[in-house]
Amino acid sequence: MNSTPNPQPAMSQDEAKRRLIANGSDVDAMIAMADHHLIAGDNRAASGYYNVGLQHLHRLGRAGEPIAGHVSEMMGWLDQQFANHLEQGLAAMGFPRKDWHPRFANSIAIMQGKASRAPVPVRYPQNPQTFFYDGLPLVHFADREDFAWAEAVEAQTDAIRTEAEALLGATGGFDAYVKKIHDRPQGDVHGMLENRDWTSFELTEKGVFVDERTALCPITTETLNERAPLCRIVSRAPTPMFSLLAAGKRIPPHHGMINTRFICHLPLIVPGEGALRVGPLQKSWEVGKLMMFDDSVEHEAWNNAAKDRLVLIFDIWRPELEEVEREQIQALFATVDAY
Incomplete structure (x- = not known):
């Protein structure tokens, strides 16, 4: 899907807000809220609601329902928009892809689902909530x-x-x-x-x-x-x-x-x-x-x-990071915030 999607929310934004205030795990309201954010052009908020909504659908055994397919389709479109924004934004800040540090490049590939982390045979691996940077030794x-x-x-x-x-x-x-x-x-x-x-x-x-x-x-x-x-x-x-x-x-x-x-x-x-x-x-x-x-x-x-x-x-x-890696990580989050 290359064109901008046009979702049809199952309820008004006010109704979705009211239901989420009453029950923060109301998955149908959560997905409706995501649809409204997408229509408004707030892709970051839409991604957040779709992502959590999909998690709830799996938890509730509803992953086979049409609404789960809708969420997956919207998330696929949003992921591509974000990938384009990221590469263009980093280049504009002086870091075109050809100049990415190898560890930085691997980390972006993992973030975008284009690569997987190497298996970690320990009970307590690095498991950051927001961004995993590849290649740093495990330290407690x-x-x-x-x-x-x-x-x-x-x-x-x-x-x-x-x-x-x-x-x-x-x-x-x-x-x-x-x-x-x-x-x-x-x-x-x-x-x-x-x-x-x-x-x-x-x-x-x-x-x-x-x-x-x-x-x-x-x-x-x-x-x-x-x-x-x-x-x-x-x-x-x-x-x-x-x-x-x-x-x-x-x-x-x-x-x-x-x-x-x-x-x-x-x-x-x-x-x-x-x-x-x-x-x-x-x-x-x-x-x-x-x-x-x-x-x-x-x-x-x-x-x-x-x-x-x-x-x-x-x-x-982390002392293992080279100065260029720190600069590229800083540029990454500045680009994310501009999305």
Whole structure:
């Protein structure tokens, strides 16, 4: 199908919204919402609703119904539109296909379904939710000693903790980490949606430091910007935050968005028994000692102490990436956002 499709939604957009508010898993309303977004030219939103709708159809045993065929047809058209946009956009940003780094080229082929990942004979592989970058070695916890800048960040632990404690004392400083998204389909995210067992104070919004927030923690901000090789991806990273895990609570197993970064924890308040598990390994936090890990591997955390645990979280580039790869990854997401 080369021409622009003309779907016929089964219900009005208002009716679809009403039904999804009542039941976020209403697959017929979800597909109708996708149809309306496609008609309006919002291909990204349409893709999101079609994709989740198809998953629900399979779960409900309805994959053989005509509506599933309709969804597959629409998704095929959208996939081709996106592939065209991606190649043209990357070329316009100075990265024509002939100049793609081999790992980058493989990753795009996998993303587009033109290639498959090599089999991974481990229980806990890299499994990012948004984008898999091919060819990076499997790492659970990175070795802190491999990062020359780590000591300079750790040296600021006391000052950073002082700023974080001031934020904790301010009314309304920390919000639930997992927040509702109003223009895309969203599940309950392992029961953490708007759950205040895990709260955070984020220094950035869509990868950009927010002046009103950084003014409240200037030492933290300067330390990260001047001493850590922050992962910088337009609209997505860096994502530095103070992360508070309530007493006796846990963060369920989950995967991060991309595997081109390591997540770093600088523990500030460790009140007692608690740990972070990444794949088959687990480590306990120690105040002032950095922990780095690949959050695209399944991970979870728990705080069994009687008081809250507080860490500074930030993301850095995987050190294996060449500069041109970082530039091409940045260009990729800029192109995606322009779709």
